[in-house]
Amino acid sequence: MDEQLSLKRRILLVEDEPINRKILENIINHDYEAIVARDGVEAIELIREHSDKLSLVLLDLMMPDMNGFEVLQFMKDDKVLKQIPIIVCTAEKDCEVKCFQLGAADFITKPYTHPAVIKARIDRAIEYREGRGLIHATQNDSLTGLLTHDFFMEYSHFRDLHYNNNNMDAIVLNINRFHLINELQGRRAGDDVLIKIADSIKRIAKENGGIAGRGGADEFMIYLPSGMEYNNLLKDIGSGLEDLLNNSRVYLRMGIYKNVNKELSVEHRFDKARTACNSIRGSYNTHMAVYDEEMHEKETLNERLINDMVAGIKDHQFKIFYQPKYAIQGERDSLYSAEALVRWEHPELGLLRPDTFIPLFEDNGLIHKLDHYVWDEVSKQIGEWMVKYDLKIPVSVNVSRVDIGAPNLEEEIFTVVQNNWISPGMLNLEITESAYTENSEQIINVVKGLRDRGFAIEMDDFGTGYSSLNMITSLPIDILKLDMQFVKNIKEGNKEMKMVELMMDVARSLKVKVVAEGVETKEQYDLLKKAGCDVIQGFYFSMPCATGEFEKLIEKENKELEDEVNAALAAM
Ligand code: C2E
Ligand code: CA
Ligand code: CA
Helix, strand or coil, X not given: CXXXXXXXXXXXXXXXXXXHXXXXXXXXXXXXXXXXXXXXXXXXXXHHHHHHHEEXXXXXXXXXXXXXXXXXXXXXXXXXXXXXXXXXXXXXXXXXXXXXXXXXXXXXXXXXXXXXXXXXXXXXXXXXXXXXXXXXXXXXXXXXXXXCHHHHHHHHHHHHHHCCCCCEEEEEEEECCHHHHHHHHCHHHHHHHHHXXXXXXHHHHHHHCCEEEEXXXXXXXXXXXXXXXXXXHHHHHHCCCHHHHCCCCCCEEEEXXXXXXXXXXXXXXXXXXHHHHHCCCCCCCCCEEECCHHHHHHXXXXXXXXXXXXXXXXXXXXXXXXXXEEECCCCCCEEEEEEEEEXXXXXXXEEECHHHXXXXXXXXXXXXXXXXXXXXXXXXXXHHHHHXXXXXXXXXXXXXXXXXXXXXXHHHHHHHHHHCCCCHHHEEEXXXXXXXXXXXHHHHHHHHHHHHCCCCEEEEEECCCCCCHHHHHXXXXXXXXXXXXXXXXXXXXXXXXXXXXXXXXXXXXXXXXXXXXXXXXXHHHHHHHHHCCCXXXXXXXXXXXXXXXXXXXXXXXXXXXXXXXXXXXXXX
């Protein structure tokens, strides 16, 4: 044995299956010297022989002749041998409590899918026994020092094994619009916020016998004994964050899954807390949500919708409704264009509104498939109407913020219109303002490309996305769609009306047209007309309607045009 090797700590590996033996040897070989036993009897011989030089035993439970339990018992009964830490390797979760009672220090589960975790647990068991406490880079997040995702899950599981009687809560904590902090205040400030939050939850976990970890960018996880007062906890975590950001507010949101069901995997428990946390995403009034029966039902429904989507597309269950937009500054209100809005005629669940499935499909990326289907169907429809009614007005479709990330979006949409023999000028694209603030550089490039191909771009939900005036002026857009929340409360001379007038000014200076959405009353119509709004969409004119009904609106428009021409001819 060479000098180098003999300095390494020695681990006894007890495992009858050659493949598993090899895997474990590979994991430990770099830092430790492995000696190997193929069954329990051999293990006991080697333990006796090396007793004072063994740092750890890695013990398989199921072996011929003498099984792992007997080896555990044998070591437990010996004053010297019981000092050696034992990690049990098993595929049966049920044995864990029994093994702990027999003195096992820790577990690793078969199959061995997380080598880094196994190695860290071995290091830890040895360090613990030797009274050391090294911190490992892979185990702790380098910015905040919190446990990283995998380790957090492992340790939470481990904690349950030790204190199985505790009721526990799973908590997911997130920062609303964290990317904006990075963008507006700089990465450094963003990091400071993360570190401060991490320090708070580390302290809270420590004081209350819990575990804290970092899930990803701005997501934190805490596993805590039940019974905490969460309002105070959230206040505690949030306090002092403003000081790091020149007094601008940080909105935290917290999802709690109380008194977790321990039959679920730890991962699954935190999924539920995350579901609760996501349920209040974007809300500025609610900062905390507890996972409940309603969310459970929603989750179950969501799973179902995800499962049914592909078949739904294949069976043409997704129907497109058309809502007209009218130009209102001319002599009469004339049909200016339409927006295509999707609905799902689900065979068992009935007619589903987009709000039930669009955000869900955006979360998991399925939206792109659905949107592609909608673009294609609408393009086909436009082609038919061009033949049947000599349609000249464009129809707009929605392009989700998620679609923007698709490779070759420009080429993709262009191919859709080409395949349906219509020009890009007939298919307008609505993109929500918040997509611009989320990923400004990428979206600007994509949108420029689309405009170069001849598509007109409408900025949807304008006024809700926090774009600065500065940014707006540099954006490649053709139409602003004023969000309906502004239209809802307008009255002569009130604050909302002033806001609308301001936005009209912005649009004029950009030389783009303005569409006001959600116009329901004559009063709103009059006010918007007076303010110079070009186009109106809303129940005042029409709800979104099925193809047949929209055709009647086209016919009516064609008739009015014809009457106008005839009247003009008659006057000549
Ligand atoms: P949106 O793009 O802002 O569409 C306008 C929504 O306002 C539509 O809701 C429309 O029915 C509704 N609306 C129209 N006029 C009025 C009114 O006068 N008063 C009120 N209170 N509401 C009015 P809808 O059809 O439920 O669609 C909701 C959202 O779902 C849409 O908001 C859009 O973001 C999304 N969506 C719809 N179809 C698609 C699609 O094919 N693809 C994608 N990615 N998103 C879609
Ligand atoms: Ca829209
Ligand atoms: Ca909108």
